[in-house]
Amino acid sequence: MTTSTAIRGLWCATLTPLSNDGGVDHARFAAHVHDLFAQGVDGVALFGTTGEGQSFSLEERRGGLDALLAAGIPPARIIVATGCAALPETVVLSRHAVASGCATCLVLPPFFWKGVSDDGLFAWYARVIEGVADPRLRMVLYHIPPVSAVALSVDLVARLAAAFPAIVVGIKDSEGNWAHTAALLERVPQLAVMVGHEPHVPRLLRAGGTGTICGVANIYPALVRALMSPDVTQEDEARLATFIEIAFRQPFLAGFKSMVADRTRDPGWLAVRPPLVPLSEPARRALRTALADAGLPPLAASQER
Amino acid sequence: MTTSTAIRGLWCATLTPLSNDGGVDHARFAAHVHDLFAQGVDGVALFGTTGEGQSFSLEERRGGLDALLAAGIPPARIIVATGCAALPETVVLSRHAVASGCATCLVLPPFFWKGVSDDGLFAWYARVIEGVADPRLRMVLYHIPPVSAVALSVDLVARLAAAFPAIVVGIKDSEGNWAHTAALLERVPQLAVMVGHEPHVPRLLRAGGTGTICGVANIYPALVRALMSPDVTQEDEARLATFIEIAFRQPFLAGFKSMVADRTRDPGWLAVRPPLVPLSEPARRALRTALADAGLPPLAASQER
Numbered sequence: 231m232t233t234s235t236a237i238r239g240l241w242c243a244t245l246t247p248l249s250n251d252g253g254v255d256h257a258r259f260a261a262h263v264h265d266l267f268a269q270g271v272d273g274v275a276l277f278g279t280t281g282e283g284q285s286f287s288l289e290e291r292r293g294g295l296d297a298l299l300a301a302g303i304p305p306a307r308i309i310v311a312t313g314c315a316a317l318p319e320t321v322v323l324s325r326h327a328v329a330s331g332c333a334t335c336l337v338l339p340p341f342f343w344k345g346v347s348d349d350g351l352f353a354w355y356a357r358v359i360e361g362v363a364d365p366r367l368r369m370v371l372y373h374i375p376p377v378s379a380v381a382l383s384v385d386l387v388a389r390l391a392a393a394f395p396a397i398v399v400g401i402k403d404s405e406g407n408w409a410h411t412a413a414l415l416e417r418v419p420q421l422a423v424m425v426g427h428e429p430h431v432p433r434l435l436r437a438g439g440t441g442t443i444c445g446v447a448n449i450y451p452a453l454v455r456a457l458m459s460p461d462v463t464q465e466d467e468a469r470l471a472t473f474i475e476i477a478f479r480q481p482f483l484a485g486f487k488s489m490v491a492d493r494t495r496d497p498g499w500l501a502v503r504p505p506l507v508p509l510s511e512p513a514r515r516a517l518r519t520a521l522a523d524a525g526l527p528p529l530a531a532s533q534e535r
Numbered sequence: 536m537t538t539s540t541a542i543r544g545l546w547c548a549t550l551t552p553l554s555n556d557g558g559v560d561h562a563r564f565a566a567h568v569h570d571l572f573a574q575g576v577d578g579v580a581l582f583g584t585t586g587e588g589q590s591f592s593l594e595e596r597r598g599g600l601d602a603l604l605a606a607g608i609p610p611a612r613i614i615v616a617t618g619c620a621a622l623p624e625t626v627v628l629s630r631h632a633v634a635s636g637c638a639t640c641l642v643l644p645p646f647f648w649k650g651v652s653d654d655g656l657f658a659w660y661a662r663v664i665e666g667v668a669d670p671r672l673r674m675v676l677y678h679i680p681p682v683s684a685v686a687l688s689v690d691l692v693a694r695l696a697a698a699f700p701a702i703v704v705g706i707k708d709s710e711g712n713w714a715h716t717a718a719l720l721e722r723v724p725q726l727a728v729m730v731g732h733e734p735h736v737p738r739l740l741r742a743g744g745t746g747t748i749c750g751v752a753n754i755y756p757a758l759v760r761a762l763m764s765p766d767v768t769q770e771d772e773a774r775l776a777t778f779i780e781i782a783f784r785q786p787f788l789a790g791f792k793s794m795v796a797d798r799t800r801d802p803g804w805l806a807v808r809p810p811l812v813p814l815s816e817p818a819r820r821a822l823r824t825a826l827a828d829a830g831l832p833p834l835a836a837s838q839e840r
Contacts, residue, residue, distance in 0.1 A: 343810050
């Protein structure tokens, strides 16, 4: 296995904070990433699902990356989710990420079309790679059918890995279906297999996977880090399972933002871009109470850590 | 009912021809639209589902409209599908269509996010309207859950129609579910209700709907026009049903392009953009044979009509 360190370990699928005018808040964004690094995450993935990536324009996505780089975040610790519904725009964002020196591009399949063939998806990814036309491109395929409604079959992944061995270096499997993850580990062992579903992390690492790109790391990186230890305990796993159960009682993304707003004491973090809606005050209180009742670590203000 | 003529009648959801380099072929595009007008369609809808709209960049979508206008197509006979996954890009395309004098904008809901609330979708559409900030904007909502995987509930449509009575003027219902169409006609009679599913056209017109924006009009406008007559016969309806049954034996969009390639004797029409794939030669032959066996009108070359 020649997996680079770039796609190994604990990567946070970062939330994207908004400013009062509804755009990406660059200062909050950089502060959040610095805070995640201070808490020990290995890197961040920008503008994925948890980052509301598909709700932002190309310009906003490029601008968000540029702002983090300007704030001193090393590009080698940044994965950029560059997939768009349209092929040419996926090329534009991927070229920008590569030119910026970022670790890899995380690429969704084109998600408007449903029920398309593996041949069509293969051609789409091949055209993206040809369009970027840069040998520095490293691509992580992004499998998240519960949201995208377009799955990447194991056959397709194997075909892409074989056709572009220097470029297609990994897959983020966010289906939460262990059978699919296991099939990937078996069939394409040369790829870095990362999961999005945190409870699968211990099993993944034992089976040869390389880590996680996940949303829970926005809130409790230490909880996820514990799962990555060879000494992970049943208690660690139970704590994470409890957190996830609570986090999915409401729309998870608005819930995550509410938790960061609490931790940072910054209500600006509550904003989500439509069609998502922020949590109501009663929902926020219920969430806080549930976390406290479950004995999860308090969401201390950042500066108090 | 004060529905303008702009959203009434037979509108063709036009296919988008590609050039050798994979971009939108402006000359073929304009020729196709002129041909449709010569065959009696009232107007065209650009870059919807049948137009592979989500496969093109903003620039390509704006460029395609500009090219048709430059070729003398009257903007009042053009509906532009301006919906994008991202809100700011939907605003950009809608502003361009409005500034160009086009009849209306046809707007998909944001289709990456699944299971979102009516509140969230309402906020999204409201932000699009506020973002366009032009009283000339006329919007037709685009309900096509079999592809978008995001439905527009009758409640949401009624709420948008009530909140923006001068702007939200219609809905294209492409679900193919008569119960939903009937509920729209009952609940929001002030809207122009158009269907995408051609077999519903006679029933729709009898029930107060205003027409169709449909893909079959790329191939057989006269077949659809016959359905719009008060004297529509069972034979007319049977012919359309037969055509649709045959057209959906293969991916319909590649099949439609194959039929236009036959009619125009221009194999350049076969190209689709990935992740769609063109029909194979055997599939094209089977399609031709099926149409001939069904006694459907021959696909004569345009210049022979």
